[in-house]
Every structure is written in C-alpha cells, then in structure tokens.
Amino acid sequence: AQSVTQLDSQVPVFEEAPVELRCNYSSSVSVYLFWYVQYPNQGLQLLLKYLSGSTLVESINGFEAEFNKSQTSFHLRKPSVHISDTAEYFCAVIGGSQGNLIFGKGTKLSVKP
Amino acid sequence: EAGVVQSPRYKIIEKKQPVAFWCNPISGHNTLYWYLQNLGQGPELLIRYENEEAVDDSQLPKDRFSAERLKGVDSTLKIQPAELGDSAVYLCASSQSGRETQYFGPGTRLLVL
Numbered sequence: 749a750q751s752v753t754q755l756d757s758q759v760p761v762f763e764e765a766p767v768e769l770r771c772n773y774s775s776s777v778s779v780y781l782f783w784y785v786q787y788p789n790q791g792l793q794l795l796l797k798y799l800s801g802s803t804l805v806e807s808i809n810g811f812e813a814e815f816n817k818s819q820t821s822f823h824l825r826k827p828s829v830h831i832s833d834t835a836e837y838f839c840a841v842i843g844g845s846q847g848n849l850i851f852g853k854g855t856k857l858s859v860k861p
Numbered sequence: 862e863a864g865v866v867q868s869p870r871y872k873i874i875e876k877k878q879p880v881a882f883w884c885n886p887i888s889g890h891n892t893l894y895w896y897l898q899n900l901g902q903g904p905e906l907l908i909r910y911e912n913e914e915a916v917d918d919s920q921l922p923k924d925r926f927s928a929e930r931l932k933g934v935d936s937t938l939k940i941q942p943a944e945l946g947d948s949a950v951y952l953c954a955s956s957q958s959g960r961e962t963q964y965f966g967p968g969t970r971l972l973v974l
Contacts, residue, residue, distance in 0.1 A: 752903075780960065791865075791952060791965040792904070838903050847959030848917060849894075851903030 754852035769824040771839030780842040781822040865966035879941035886955030896952040
C-alpha cells in the first residue's frame, strides 16, 4: 500500500529566506505525485504535480519540486518566501490501479516578517 | 469555469442529529470523491464515484454514513446519527477520470456538540 511521510509538521521561516518542505513516499508501482496548499478555512488548491517526463516541476508562484525515484522523495522548495506563502502544504501520491490520492499529514509553513 | 461547489460551508448540530452535505463537481468531471479531514491531518478518502457508481467505499463507516450520486453529477453525503467524533471538515473533489488531477471544493466544517 502507498503511504506518504511529511517529515516536518511545522516550518517557521523568515520572509525572503529559502524553504524546503520534505516529502517521502512508499510505493512499489509507478506514481503520480502532487503538492496541494491549503490556506486557512479554505479547501485544497493544486500547487504542482509530477505525472511523467521532467523530474523537476514548477508552479506559477515560484515553488518547485523534484521527483527523485531512487530516494522516493518529492521535496518542495522555494528560493525566497513571502508572507502570503503562509499556509499548510500537503504532499500526495496516486499509485496502483485505484487512482486514490493518499495524503501526508501536512506541513504548516509560517513565514515571519 | 466554476470550481467544485459545496454547501453548507459550516454546520453546527447536536449529537444524534442527522446532517447532510451537498457537492456539485466541475462540469464534465466523471469522478467524484468525498474526503474527511480531521484537525491536523491530511484528507482521507471516504468514497469515490465513477459517474453514479460507488467504486470505492471501503473507508465509509456504513453504519452511520451514506452517500449518493443519483444522476452522476452532484452528490450528497449524510451522517445519521452524528457523533462527537464526526466533527471535522468534509471535502469534496472531482476529476475528469480516475488517476487524473483532483480539484477540491472549500469543504464543510462540521461541529457536533
């Protein structure tokens, strides 16, 4: 069965600093990988996804994630964060034939001025 | 294009009362999902529909939870009777088909007193 581990439950960082949110997954089959962001009292919004092709994927607001098959990781990075990036970030995987999303427990990113 | 619509956004009920949540997916999306999100956790799948057929309801507590998607478009999730432990956010998502990107609604925040 697939599982997703987000190693950090909370990440505090100062504005304009770089950040990395870690995600590891377990799956014996090919996977699709996703990062979703959840702002307070809102639903989940897709940030970026890896389906196939280039292992480095980018979002429109400066985040990027790299699929590393050998390390079974899909870490999310941003070189310079803004206050508005404060939110909870969820890593998720689809594996197997069912197509069900399996989520990690989330990482709360708190950007301080 | 309208996103996934859910109502109500908030619901407060007393334990043992019934409650229902409604979801309208993105137009043309055949697959509909209901997720449960407890505080501090990632979403967990309750049920997945392909058109009007429930193809995965293995995580739905069938003694008190029920769901329907009669015409293969909008869906209703019901709890009867509600228990204190049902307090959570109920998320609806849709995708064009299984293993495609899922798009989430804003969720219904349920508080059982």
